[in-house]
Amino acid sequence: MTSLEEVVFCHNCGNDLRITRVKEVQEYYALGLEVIQWFESGLKNGYFLINKKKVNSVWVFQGMTRLYLKLDLGEDLVLNNFPMTEEYKIICRKLKRYSSKKSSLIYKSFFLNIMVYHLFQDYPNNLVSFAKDNKFTYRTFTHRFMGGSSFWYKNFISGAIPVQNKLGRKITECEVLGAIKYLESIGININQENVANMVGCHYSIHKGFMRIYKKLSF
Incomplete structure (x- = not known):
């Protein structure tokens, strides 16, 4: 067998990789990679671009934790313009039955982070839609957080929700x-x-x- 032939055969099972079916990557995995790259880029640069403006990464991560908590509504969450809400709810239902499954908790966190990213995009439309769907007010987003919220976060919320x-x-x-x-x-x-x-x-x-x-x- 030549070196070129060796490249196309699996070292473990010997199958011809040229005729092996490749499993299609699910949409949420692709979006998840996009989210990871966005957060990594912001962390590396020290800022994020939100609504075409540079925002200090510290303020964004603080805002992220607050939005994360507001999104974590389980099966009560309404997010009509987000394509993977049902997948998130399925994970929440599984956690009710199998609370010890660590993988389910990881998937839940994965979806919540994607949803936070979703709220940062197309500002203020996605945020307004989320607030309207769940009957949230400005106060819902800004009150009862220990340590308070940054002025950028308050401005980010008030710019969408009076x-x-x-x-x-x-x-x-x-x-x-x-x-x-x-x-x-x-x-x-x-x-x-x-x-x-x-x-x-x-x-x-x-x-x-x-x-x-x-x-x-x-």
Whole structure:
């Protein structure tokens, strides 16, 4: 057998690889590779391109963890414009029956990461659709996270899902100062409405915010 002939025969079983059927790669595996490459590229470069803007990778990964938690709804998840929602739900059903199966947990995480990537794409359409399908508000995406959320993440959410006109949570002076400094750093005009949007409240209704902003105005 010549060296060229050896190349086309399997070393283990001797089958002719030229006539061996190649199993088609499933769609979600291909998309998964695309997601991995996107995250690896962002980590290597130190930024991600979202909505045609460079975003610090630290902010994106923080936002990713928050969206991951919001997407993890099991069989209750509604994501109509995502092609693999049913595959995710099948994994969730399996986990209910076989909670010890580690491979199912890995697959579940795999699908959730793909869905997070999906929400970052075609901004704000995919995010708006997800929020609408699951009846999520701005507050759903930004509250009850330990350590708070970056101003970029809050801006990312508010750009797609308007802040509701409610009195809302208690706001601290540090939050308002942080919002002002962030807006200054990206060259945005400092006014009551812009600062309120970054903090996550209504600029003329939230009394706590209005009191702090007036105190800090100079």
